[in-house]
Amino acid sequence: xxxxxxxxxxxxxxxxxxxxxxxxxxxxxxxxxxxxxxxxxxxxxxxxxxxxxxxxxxxxxxxxxxxxxxxxxxxxxxxxxxxxxxxxxxxxxxxxxxxxxxxxxxxxxxxxxxxxxxxxx
Numbered sequence: 001x002x003x004x005x006x007x008x009x010x011x012x013x014x015x016x017x018x019x020x021x022x023x024x025x026x027x028x029x030x031x032x033x034x035x036x037x038x039x040x041x042x043x044x045x046x047x048x049x050x051x052x053x054x055x056x057x058x059x060x061x062x063x064x065x066x067x068x069x070x071x072x073x074x075x076x077x078x079x080x081x082x083x084x085x086x087x088x089x090x091x092x093x094x095x096x097x098x099x100x101x102x103x104x105x106x107x108x109x110x111x112x113x114x115x116x117x118x119x120x121x
């Protein structure tokens with residue numbers, strides 16, 4: 001999945017056990033997948049029915065080449081985010097961050113880069 005720079009993206013985590021009535025807290029850590037540098041830490045909002053979400057503004061891509069991010073959501077049993085819930089593991093997803101202009105073909109041209117071919121494969 002691609003995320004576009006300078007656009008909002010909603011980070012969501014759904015607790016899979018609909019019968020679990022325990023109060024949980026969910027935190028998302030967003031990292032640059034290549035460098036492992038933390039870009040953002042988000043405390044998701046409880047929307048009821050064990051659903052948590054938070055809007056996040058995707059950062060700019062100074063390279064213009066795109067980059068990958070990793071979003072890991074963790075479920076906690078306390079509001080201080082110190083004790084992870086034993087019933088639920090971390091959930092990780094990886095996304096390509098790119099500009100909308102490069103995603104729709106840019107300003108013309110027609111050449112494919114090695115990265116384009118690798119992404120297609």
